[in-house]
Structures are given as structure tokens and as C-alpha cells.
Amino acid sequence: MxxxxxxxxxxxxxxxxxxxxxxxxxxxxxxxxxxxxxxxxxxxxxxxxxxxxxxxxxxLADTNMVVIDIDQHGHGNGIEVLKNWQRRGMKLIPAYAEQTPHKGLHYFFKTNQKLSDKVIVPSVELKTKQIMIAPSELDGKAYQPIKGDDLDQLTLLPEWLLNLITSQKGVRTTLQNHLYKSWAGKLLDQLVTGTQQGQRNIYLTSLLGKLLRTGCDGDTAYSLLFFANEHLTPPLPDQEVNIIFKSLMRRETQKRGDKFG
Structure with a gap:
């Protein structure tokens, strides 16, 4: 085994x-x-x-567990965010934590509050549905426990962070300019603009097709598809988004096989 x-x-x-x-x-x-x-x-x-x-x-869904996902790549450095919080007396000390293959951190906590996935600040996210856990691997590197060894003994999500999460309100900023917008720029806008309730399946299928045509990795397309779904009102159930992804990926794989076979 x-x-x-x-x-x-x-x-x-x-x-x-x-x-x-x-x-x-x-x-x-x-x-x-x-x-x-x-x-x-x-x-x-x-x-x-x-x-x-x-x-x-x-x-994580239907449990009292949540994970604070701290990244060190992309548009921010979550480790610096933690240091800044600590300097202000806002300490985040988990009983159990893991390091991700890309040097990020997963801090596990418990809470009695009903919370949803959320970007707290760039590079620091709240995960409430699911999480990949050690000893899983990405790019040949494993998730590794770095503190604690028991998911049954989690500490409570700090009150200050809970207040920060629950008090945040979504803010949309409109850039008032007339800059030329590239195809990629329009695609990025489409990730957050959403669509009407009756068009959600069509919208996500079309969006996924465009994402795949950029040549991005399948995992990237999968993550962005769920990101776009979270901006729909209301979002589709996760199982429907998974079905859209798997169906289109099968189609794309078949088309590529026909093309090069």
C-alpha cells in the first residue's frame, strides 16, 4: 500500500x-x-x-474546518501579509499547518461560523469547500506537514480574522479610460462579469473553450472556471461546473486526437 x-x-x-x-x-x-x-x-x-x-x-464543506491558503506567487506575497499582520498584533497561529509544493502555506482552523470561499487579500484566501492535503504531490514535490500532526486538535479561527472576513464587502472598480483592450483583456473581464441565471451553463462552457484556446494548463483552466462561477449570481453547483469541465476536456482531447492521429 x-x-x-x-x-x-x-x-x-x-x-x-x-x-x-x-x-x-x-x-x-x-x-x-x-x-x-x-x-x-x-x-x-x-x-x-x-x-x-x-x-x-x-x-471541508459540512465540517467545522476551514483553511487559510497563503501563496507566495502570482500577484502578492502572503508571507509578507502575515508578517505585516503580526507587526500589528494580528497573530495567526495554527495548531496544524502544511507547506505546499510552491512554498505556500495552508493553515487549518476550526470555526462555528458558516463561511464561504473568499479572497481575504491578494495571496491570502479562505477555503471552505475542499483542500488538497499532504502527502499529495504537484510537479514532483509533496505537500508537507510543518506544524502539528492531528486534524482533530485544531485551534479556533482568530476573532480578528473572522471579523475581517465577515465585514468585507465586494468592491468593483471601473477604470474610466479608453485604452485598447486586447483579446486577453476581454477574456479576463469575462471571468468576472458573469451572465444571466438562465445562461450560466452556456456562459461557462464558452468561457472554458476560450481559456483552453490560450494554451493554458488544464489545472489553470479548472481553477479559473471555478473563479468565474463564484462571480455568477447565483453560482452553479460545483458538481455542474465539474461536469462542464470534464465534458469539454473530453471533447478537446478527442479533437486533438483526430487532428494528429
């Missing part, structure tokens, strides 16, 4: 629900992603076959 399979069983025996992610990826194996998560060891045994090396997704 490989390490990933062994730990999936261990989590299930502790009462945590897990689900499989593609090897070396954040993409779910099943159509409904974290909604298929289970602590049933028979199902887990069928998923986490020794030869598959699937990554492990941990369900």
Missing part, C-alpha cells in the same frame, strides 16, 4: 471525508469532486488503487 492510499485510509478512520484527485494535479477524479467525498473504506479502497497514486482531497 503506497503512502497516499495509507493516509487516505487513516483520515477516513478518524472520521474525515476524502476524495481522489488526479495524480500530480488538483483536478478531481469523480464528476462531483468533493461532493463525492466519503469516509467509507471500501469506496476509498476502490479509488486509491496502489498503481494510481491519486492525490488526496479533503472535504
Amino acid at each position: 503506497n503512502q497516499l492510499t495509507s493516509y487516505a485510509f487513516e483520515l477516513a478512520q478518524q472520521g474525515f471525508k476524502v476524495f481522489p484527485l488526479q495524480a500530480n494535479s488538483k483536478r478531481p477524479v469523480t464528476d462531483h469532486g468533493y461532493l463525492d467525498a466519503t469516509d467509507n473504506v471500501v469506496q476509498i479502497g476502490e479509488w486509491f488503487d496502489n498503481d494510481r497514486h491519486y492525490n488526496i482531497g479533503l472535504q
